[in-house]
Amino acid sequence: MNYRAPSWLPGGHLQTIYPATCIAKPELAYRRERWHSHDGDFIDVDFVDGQPGKPLVVLFHGLEGSSHSHYARSLMAALKARGWSGAVPHFRGCSGEPNLTPRFYHSGDAHEVDWIVRKLRAHHTGILYAAGVSLGGNALLRWLGESGHGAEIVDGACAISAPLDLARGGEALSSGFNMVYTRMFLQTLKPKCLAKLEQFPGLFDREALMRARDLYAFDNVVTAPLHGYRDTDDYWHRASARHVLDAITVPTLVLNARNDPFLPGAHLPQSASKAVTLEYPEHGGHVGFAAGPFPGRIDWLPQKILHFFDQLAATRAPDAAQLCNAG
Numbered sequence: 001m002n003y004r005a006p007s008w009l010p011g012g013h014l015q016t017i018y019p020a021t022c023i024a025k026p027e028l029a030y031r032r033e034r035w036h037s038h039d040g041d042f043i044d045v046d047f048v049d050g051q052p053g054k055p056l057v058v059l060f061h062g063l064e065g066s067s068h069s070h071y072a073r074s075l076m077a078a079l080k081a082r083g084w085s086g087a088v089p090h091f092r093g094c095s096g097e098p099n100l101t102p103r104f105y106h107s108g109d110a111h112e113v114d115w116i117v118r119k120l121r122a123h124h125t126g127i128l129y130a131a132g133v134s135l136g137g138n139a140l141l142r143w144l145g146e147s148g149h150g151a152e153i154v155d156g157a158c159a160i161s162a163p164l165d166l167a168r169g170g171e172a173l174s175s176g177f178n179m180v181y182t183r184m185f186l187q188t189l190k191p192k193c194l195a196k197l198e199q200f201p202g203l204f205d206r207e208a209l210m211r212a213r214d215l216y217a218f219d220n221v222v223t224a225p226l227h228g229y230r231d232t233d234d235y236w237h238r239a240s241a242r243h244v245l246d247a248i249t250v251p252t253l254v255l256n257a258r259n260d261p262f263l264p265g266a267h268l269p270q271s272a273s274k275a276v277t278l279e280y281p282e283h284g285g286h287v288g289f290a291a292g293p294f295p296g297r298i299d300w301l302p303q304k305i306l307h308f309f310d311q312l313a314a315t316r317a318p319d320a321a322q323l324c325n326a327g
Contacts, residue, residue: 003283005283006294008294008296012283013177015257016286018290020069020288023290025068028076035116038115039101042100043091043116044089044096045087045090046087050079051084055127056120056128057075057130057309059088060136060140061088061094062137065136071133071287071301074302075305079302079306087120091105091112092112093192103227104192105135106139106223107139107240108138108142109227110147113142114143117154129154129158130157130158131305132157133159133161137159137162138162138163138166138240141157141245142244144157144248145244145246145247148249151248151250157252157253158253158309159252160255160305161286164245164254164256164263165242166236166239169267178262181262182214189218189222193209203226209221216232242269246271246273248275249273249275251277252277253277253305253308254276254277255279257281257285257286258282259284261286
């Protein structure tokens with residue numbers, strides 16, 4: 001399934017913004033569970049319940065995303081149509097209710113991904129797939145690479161528009177038109193941080209937070225120190241998924257458009273382990289991939305993800321001749 005952008009939607013910015021804001025999202029009803037963590041916090045997980053014995057797909061959302069993001073709703077709707085189950089765990093503070101501990105979430109949150117996946121695995125005996133979008137895609141890849149064979153509790157994975165090189169992505173988001181995205185993120189991140197300071201006075205420098213005009217400054221004040229990194233440079237280097245692509249053993253698709261404003265194509269990694277398929281279409285924007293005539297659809301991406309998983313299932317299933325010979 002190769003992606004071709006509609007002729008009426010040119011350029012990486014339009015291909016990013018239009019699908020997220022202008023194309024109707026599928027109607028969907030979730031069932032929510034609250035999971036309590038070992039450190040006295042919680043996450044909320046939204047489920048789509050499928051038929052017994054069918055696969056389960058867990059989706060890790062992007063920065064300030066949720067189960068209602070356009071990509072989440074479109075994938076979960078596609079799973080429901082198949083009778084599959086889906087789960088969208090919310091990173092801490094993203095489910096509509098403030099979390100209880102000083103930490104938030106970050107691009108290298110492999111430990112959080114590990115806890116979530118293992119809890120799902122313990123309650124689902126069938127096929128389990130994992131997908132991640134943007135920040136969630138990077139965190140998923142970090143877990144896959146850091147865990148090595150230990151990540152084989154999932155049967156396959158997809159990372160979509162992941163910021164594989166956080167430093168180069170951060171640079172891209174700090175200038176020109178890309179500052180539109182940065183301001184959008186800071187509009188929700190800063191109020192959450194101010195609320196966090198009400199919970200934990202002195203946790204970080206309030207004035208430095210308010211002065212932050214880009215993600216580099218924000219991560220220097222909040223994300224890096226709260227999650228064990230020395231500073232932004234240390235965080236962006238150590239959390240980048242590009243460093244662990246060669247250690248992944250789970251069959252994994254890495255899908256990034258070359259015109260993604262969040263990570264220009266010139267900085268996309270060119271090598272990975274044999275388990276990883278690197279697919280870099282020329283167009284698609286950041287988690288865009290709109291399809292069809294105007295006003296467009298957002299069903300290409302879930303079809304692509306499920307096509308990859310279907311291919312994995314086909315390679316695992318023994319054919320009829322093998323079964324007869326075994327008999």
